[in-house]
Amino acid sequence: MKNDYSMMIDGHAVAGENTPFSVINPATAEALAECPAASLEQLDLAVDAAEKAFITWQKTSHTDRQAMLHKIADKLEEHAAELANIITSEQGKPQALAQMEVGGAVAWTRYTADLEIPVEVIEDSPNKRIELHRKPLGVVGSILPWNWPLMIAVWHIMPALRSGNTIVVKPSSMTPFNTMRLVELINEVVPAGVANIVTGEGGLGRAMSGHKKIRKIVFTGSTPTGQNIMRNAADNLKRLTLELGGNDAAIVLPGTDVKSIAQGVFQTAFLNMGQTCAALKRLYVHESIYDELSQELIAIAQQQTVGDGATPGVTFGPVQNKDQYDLVNELIADAKASGGVVHPSAVVPEGAGYFIAPTIVTNVTDGMRVVDEEQFGPVLPLIKYSDIDDAVARANASENGLGGSVWGADINQAQEIASQLECGTAWINGHAEVLPHAPFGGCKMSGFGVEFGQEGLLEYTVPQLLNINR
Numbered sequence: 001m002k003n004d005y006s007m008m009i010d011g012h013a014v015a016g017e018n019t020p021f022s023v024i025n026p027a028t029a030e031a032l033a034e035c036p037a038a039s040l041e042q043l044d045l046a047v048d049a050a051e052k053a054f055i056t057w058q059k060t061s062h063t064d065r066q067a068m069l070h071k072i073a074d075k076l077e078e079h080a081a082e083l084a085n086i087i088t089s090e091q092g093k094p095q096a097l098a099q100m101e102v103g104g105a106v107a108w109t110r111y112t113a114d115l116e117i118p119v120e121v122i123e124d125s126p127n128k129r130i131e132l133h134r135k136p137l138g139v140v141g142s143i144l145p146w147n148w149p150l151m152i153a154v155w156h157i158m159p160a161l162r163s164g165n166t167i168v169v170k171p172s173s174m175t176p177f178n179t180m181r182l183v184e185l186i187n188e189v190v191p192a193g194v195a196n197i198v199t200g201e202g203g204l205g206r207a208m209s210g211h212k213k214i215r216k217i218v219f220t221g222s223t224p225t226g227q228n229i230m231r232n233a234a235d236n237l238k239r240l241t242l243e244l245g246g247n248d249a250a251i252v253l254p255g256t257d258v259k260s261i262a263q264g265v266f267q268t269a270f271l272n273m274g275q276t277c278a279a280l281k282r283l284y285v286h287e288s289i290y291d292e293l294s295q296e297l298i299a300i301a302q303q304q305t306v307g308d309g310a311t312p313g314v315t316f317g318p319v320q321n322k323d324q325y326d327l328v329n330e331l332i333a334d335a336k337a338s339g340g341v342v343h344p345s346a347v348v349p350e351g352a353g354y355f356i357a358p359t360i361v362t363n364v365t366d367g368m369r370v371v372d373e374e375q376f377g378p379v380l381p382l383i384k385y386s387d388i389d390d391a392v393a394r395a396n397a398s399e400n401g402l403g404g405s406v407w408g409a410d411i412n413q414a415q416e417i418a419s420q421l422e423c424g425t426a427w428i429n430g431h432a433e434v435l436p437h438a439p440f441g442g443c444k445m446s447g448f449g450v451e452f453g454q455e456g457l458l459e460y461t462v463p464q465l466l467n468i469n470r
Contacts, residue, residue, distance in 0.1 A: 010049035011192025053193030069113030136164030241449035246402030253408030328377030401444035
């Protein structure tokens with residue numbers, strides 16, 4: 001990967017005015033490259049550029065916007081190998097998963113391009129016609145996390161552009177480079193000022209959430225940060241889409257064929273080394289199959305090849321950053337000290353990288369930190385239950401409500417139980433599957449608003465009623 005990435009403001013590559021910061025490769029714990037850091041004045045310039053561009057961009061036809069999004073998707077495909085290499089270098093995930101992330105970004109861009117923004121006819125009578133139109137909001141601010149830095153950037157940017165808004169993006173300072181490259185590619189297609197990117201530390205995010213010219217913030221990240229954004233956004237009543245933390249529970253029903261579900265459970269729990277908001281994070285297993293499923297999951301964990309994601313054959317990369325690495329190790333140690341059984345797993349390579357093997361913990365229960373807290377890393381607690389109603393109550397006891405799932409052979413029974421889960425998405429015999437055509441969002445402390453599909457697209461618009469007297 002190159003090491004001369006620039007911010008983009010008003011269609012121009014821009015150096016930062018603050019001291020650059022190091023981006024760390026989590027597989028080596030060493031600096032990958034230096035990233036420019038924007039001043040607050042440069043943020044203002046980016047917002048001003050977006051506001052100016054909005055005057056004409058909002059009038060661009062739907063057909064033209066759709067064509068431009070398809071051209072952006074073409075560019076992502078053309079640069080897929082480059083983008084995947086950047087993702088692995090700064091985020092840590094294995095190449096196969098990084099390539100999947102790029103492929104998903106392409107698919108999401110194309111799907112979003114083809115979405116329609118409807119005009120709803122409320123009344124059409126001899127004397128009156130009433131139409132409900134959807135208009136863009138203006139400047140949108142996107143604040144990104146470090147776990148899926150390209151994919152989530154696409155989730156934020158493409159519906160904003162498709163609906164006629166302009167955007168200012170701030171990637172995580174831990175994984176800025178692939179998003180910077182993405183915005184460079186977007187600027188080869190759209191007019192100057194439509195898509196801007198600023199990089200830097202936390203002060204930029206606070207300034208964006210309070211900025212009077214930004215009309216909407218879309219944020220994916222932790223609940224405490226989401227709460228701060230909501231407070232800061234109050235002064236100009238910003239629209240908000242907040243996809244926050246999750247501690248997703250899954251319930252495995254008695255009579256389930258353990259061998260048929262073990263791989264699916266493992267992959268959705270340890271997706272991206274467990275660093276996925278909607279990953280399976282608490283597994284409630286009926287006592288009749290608890291030992292059998294535990295052994296199956298332990299065996300799969302032991303089969304993983306842990307190492308640098310850039311190394312061929314590696315299936316399990318590092319945790320992305322030192323703070324998360326320390327937290328996950330702390331939760332594992334606390335579980336062990338509290339009586340949990342931490343099972344042997346795959347071999348962890350020597351060296352300074354932030355490697356934690358996929359860790360299965362049994363003999364744990366609610367009240368332990370590893371169960372009650374979102375781990376956001378490669379550890380899965382298995383909790384034994386005997387009564388299904390009790391399992392549902394325990395699954396719902398969390399303050400989070402992003403996703404949940406039920407696994408079992410009886411689909412009707414599983415559906416009945418899944419409908420009782422307090423979460424934005426309830427899966428049956430699956431977990432963590434998000435799709436471009438299916439709205440996705442959380443409840444309780446996991447945020448509000450939805451992304452994806454037409455419902456997600458309309459969150460970037462404001463309704464205007466046109467009342468016509470004939």
